[in-house]
Amino acid sequence: SGINAEYGDTFKVIRQGIIDLILSTDMARHGEIVQNFKEIAKKFDWKDPINVKQLQAIMIKCCDISNEVRPFNVAEPWLECLLEEYFTQSDREKCEGLPVASFMDRNKVTKPTAQIGFIKYVLIPLYETLCELFPEIEPIMLQPLKDSYVYYESKKLEEDLAKDETDRNKTCKALLDEKIELEKKLAGAEKQISSLALVVTNSENVSTTIHE
Helix, strand or coil: CHHHHHHCHHHHHHHHHHHHHHHHCCHHHHHHHHHHHHHHHCCCCCCCHHHHHHHHHHHHHHHHCCHHHCCHHHHHHHHHHHHHHHHHHHHHHHHCCCCCCHHHCCCCCCHHHHHHHHHHHHHHHHHHHHHHHCHHHHHHHHHHHHHHHHHHHHHHHHHHHHHHHHHHHHHHHHHHHHHHHHHHHHHHHHHHHHHHHHHHHHHHHHHHHHHC
């Protein structure tokens, strides 16, 4: 209360600014914040408080979801922690009969599938927007994102090829099993035919003997 009395409006402005920055990290507002900044980036006015506030919002967003900008050996363990958090939550939701978000389902998500869309449609456009105002950050922030995207695309391709190979193996095994089963049935049919032929031959011999 002493701070409020002494600084009055300044305290309120700072407090509201902090609240606004926290709310800017809400992904539900991601598109709106990026679009607003795009509209002012090329004609940015450092003296305009609204422009500065929008810059603060875009920068706090970049900080909040910047994991893939960092070196791979730093980013990868954090990604694994994040996915495990998602999976643990979705496992609990399944146990309680609650709906599960597909991007949190361990049976549907891998690291590549989790990252490809997020990098392509969220991170790269976000940092490209910031690069319009600060082009010098492109090689140290935007390029690592593009490299990360290429990496996860290659890992996704490896997964798809491995899955295709597994599917092919399953198909071949199923066909082989079917072939073996058909061969067994054919062998059984041949045995029955041989038995019938023998019966017919014996019947013919008996008939011939009777006539003689």
